[in-house]
Amino acid sequence: MTTAKTINLELKVWRQKGPKDRGKLEIYDAKEISTDMSFLEMLDVVNEQLTLEGKDPIAFDHDCREGICGMCGTVVNGRAHGPEKGTTLCQLHMRHFSDGDTIVIEPWRARAFKVIKDLAVDRSAFDTLIQAGGYVSVNAGGAQDANCIPIPQEVAEKAMDAAACIGCGACVAACPNASAMLFVSAKVSQLALLPQGKPEAAQRALSMVRTMDELGFGNCTNETECEAECPKEISITNIARLNREFFKAGFFSSVE
Secondary structure, eight states: OOOOOEEEEEEEEEEOSSTTSOOEEEEEEEEEEETTSBHHHHHHHHHHHHHHTTOOOOOOOOSOSSSSSOOOOOEETTEETOSSTTOOGGGOBGGGSOTTOEEEEEOOOBTTBEEEETTEEEOHHHHHHHHHHSSOOSOOOOGGGGGGSOOOHHHHHHHHHHHTOOOOOHHHHHSTTOBOHHHHHHHHHHHHTSGGGGGGHHHHHHHHHHHHHHTTOBOOOSOOHHHHHOTTOOOTHHHHHHHHHHHHHHHHOOOO
16 A cells, blocks of 8 residues: 655745735645645645634635536636646646645636635626526426437537536636636537527527626637636637627527
C-alpha cells in the first residue's frame, strides 16, 4: 500500500467581503496537501486552518462535487476551472500541481455575475435567461412516449451534446467580452433541433438573445475561449446555430 504524496503550495486568493466592497488578493500557505485531494478539498483544508486561527474562511460555491451540477467554479491561474481540459473545479485533483507552486484563485469576472463574497458569485442571470425561453411549454409526455416521435440519430446526438451544458458560467468567465453566447446557444440548440422545441423556436431565440443583452453580457467575437474552457466541451457550432435561429426569427417571424 502506497502513501499519498503531499505538496506545499502558496495560494493567492481573491478576498472580498461583499459586492460593494473592494477586494484584493491575499496570500495563504497550503501545507501538506495530499495529491489525492480535489481542488475543493484543498480549499476545505485551508479553511479549517483559517477557522482554527479565528479567521474568516474563504467563501466558494459547490454542491455535488461530482462534476454534475455546475455550482463550483473559479479562475485558477487565469483558467476557468483550472488547467485540465473538460474538467470541473471539483474534479480537478492536486496531482496536477507541483510542490512549491503558486496558485492564483479568483472568482468569475463579468458584469452579469456580481461577487457575493470572495470566490462566490451570483449566477442567477443564467436562471433569468432560462426563464426567457429555455423551455418548452407543451406537455412532452412521459418516458414511455419518447419513441412516439421518430428523430434521426444524428439530430438526437447533437441535441444531447448541447444538453450536456451544466450552466457553470465558465464560458462567460473565459470570454474577454464576458459573453453568454455558448450557454444560450446550447440551450437554444438543444430545443431547436427537436420537434418539441420547434413551435416556440422563433420566440425562444429572440427572447433569450434580447434578455442576454439586457443582463449585461458581452457580444461574441469568436475568440473560442468558451469552447476551450467549457468543462463539458460544448462546441461553438451551437453559436452558429443560435445565430441562424436568431436571424431566421427576425426575418420571418411576427414575434415582437
